[in-house]
Amino acid sequence: MKLQQLKYLLAIVDNGLNITAAADRLYTSQPGVSKQLKLLEEELGMQLFTRKGKSLHGITDAGAQIIERARLIMQEVDNIRSVASDYYQEEQGSLAIATTHTQARYVLPDVIREFRSRYAKVSLNLHQGTSEQIADMVAANEIDFAIATGSRHLFSSLLLVPSYHWDRKIIVPKGHPLTRLERKLTLHDLAEFPLVTYVFSFGGQSSLKRAFADQGLEPDVVFTARDADVIKTYVRMGLGVGIVASMAEDCDDQKDLTAIDAEGLFPRSTTWIGFRKDVVLRRYMLDFVQLFAPHVTADQIDKMRSLRTQADIDKLFRDTTLPLRGGCKDKASVEA
Amino acid sequence: MKLQQLKYLLAIVDNGLNITAAADRLYTSQPGVSKQLKLLEEELGMQLFTRKGKSLHGITDAGAQIIERARLIMQEVDNIRSVASDYYQEEQGSLAIATTHTQARYVLPDVIREFRSRYAKVSLNLHQGTSEQIADMVAANEIDFAIATGSRHLFSSLLLVPSYHWDRKIIVPKGHPLTRLERKLTLHDLAEFPLVTYVFSFGGQSSLKRAFADQGLEPDVVFTARDADVIKTYVRMGLGVGIVASMAEDCDDQKDLTAIDAEGLFPRSTTWIGFRKDVVLRRYMLDFVQLFAPHVTADQIDKMRSLRTQADIDKLFRDTTLPLRGGCKDKASVEA
């Protein structure tokens, strides 16, 4: 048995049992891949795949178990390389992050600026998508970190570190009736207006819709989008009242928009950063987590290296209070 | 990186960082091993070992992590072979069992006879030793199953399946005063006589000594041995009263010895069979467990394949009542 045979095996599986496609992906010749598979099957004394003529057509029961273990092996091979690289070239490597628009647009810029200044040689890859798309990238082992809100059920193969809380903000054009409200805004007030908010992808059941329903209200959602910038654009057009994540409030918006704090109106959300249980975290990766979730102590970061279950993580952060993230830092002008 | 390099690496570590010894163990040349280590270190870009002159003298920090992962990889390689072998040659393989004398001499013969008749082609290796020696064999990954009583703290890397309970039996020469006792035997009665029993290797603190101490008694242990046959021999010589595991009562003993049930005098013991968490169990191994612990159902056996923590095992057997093992099957004659 050779590591290369296992690598080829996984490539075949990951390319729909098409040896030619696997060979292309591996930048090698098709007969070579074919031969190594044959050799592996001969050594193990069994067929890993069922055949239909010459083509591979399915995976045998034992084959499935073997493939699973082969994945584990290749993962550990990567981990060995990681440990070694971390040792002799702390500063070099790559970091792939998958996240949603809100994080990528409003939260990560500061984090990434700081990270880049510290690790100029680490190449960064930011992948953006819905929670489901992020989960797919996780499953394909294409990313190092996933950052999202809620949707924990989609990410059971990751360890999730809770990073911060956030509330919603109501975005309206300047001079909108809601800005003249003397008292605290209520859901009833909101239900009076057409609403513009996120496509309900995160959190499964929309916590937003439920908040209205709990008060017997049915909101008039006239438009949904996946990102706050689009929502704001339509709010500017007067299409309706925007409901966005508090981080999505931009200081620049204040020229023509007013953000109203919606703290308490909707359940508070928690954003987490997650990484695969079975992957070695390099130094710069740990530092990234700490930059993203600054409340995490150096001690906690070091302990994370060895933890392998979500229960361990939960225990580690049990007594930690998460920060609450707002949007525009210039508080005075927001109030004005 | 090649699997062979990892294999060589582990051989070096397991032979006290002596490359020559590792090469001998691997049935290959010393320069070959040396070279592959060099290549591995070059590929990883770091030293796995510290050197003193040319000799290896220690393991670097990162090296230790890498060695650990290499072990995992080689284990999974073995597991892949196991899965394959189980698939195409159910009947062939080997089975190494480490256990104490009592099991090997009195309990396993029946189990192994049955096992051999079912799997004639599986080569059996029975290793005998104290709990500590068994633990060493487990650590060296030399055995498939460990069977012992108590001593759970020594076997945290194994999953332990509780198999049966047993009490002690008191062994005396025929016509001994204790055989003429009209009432139930007590510890006070026993404390009157010199005692012959096991070396206190299993269970750490001797539960036997404690039982006496709890009643303010100090037993006069005149002789200890590691196995019941030796104890019986000395009981026959009139050295003292023997205290042995109930399984150690042999029907043949009745010619010149009398066994007295000591149920209730000492805490009941539980014998378990354990296997490494990280090893694939082959069909014949599962069958062996079932032969050894017949109260385990086929369903439970199948589930064991996927369980990986002791808590899972405990849960699986929570509602199972263990059998109580005695010695000589011919009850009537024992009473006589």
Added chain:
DNA sequence: CGCGTTTACGTCGTTCGTAACGATA
């Protein structure tokens, strides 16, 4: 006949064992 796999074969790089050399205590 197109698609995908297997077979055949020449080339090239790697591994292996032997033998000689080097370093250490």
Added chain:
DNA sequence: TATCGTTACGAACGACGTAAACGCG
């Protein structure tokens, strides 16, 4: 000088890629 590791080198082996054949739809 005994022990242990490295270097050197020729032989054997294995992996790779190209070209051609095969089997299936």
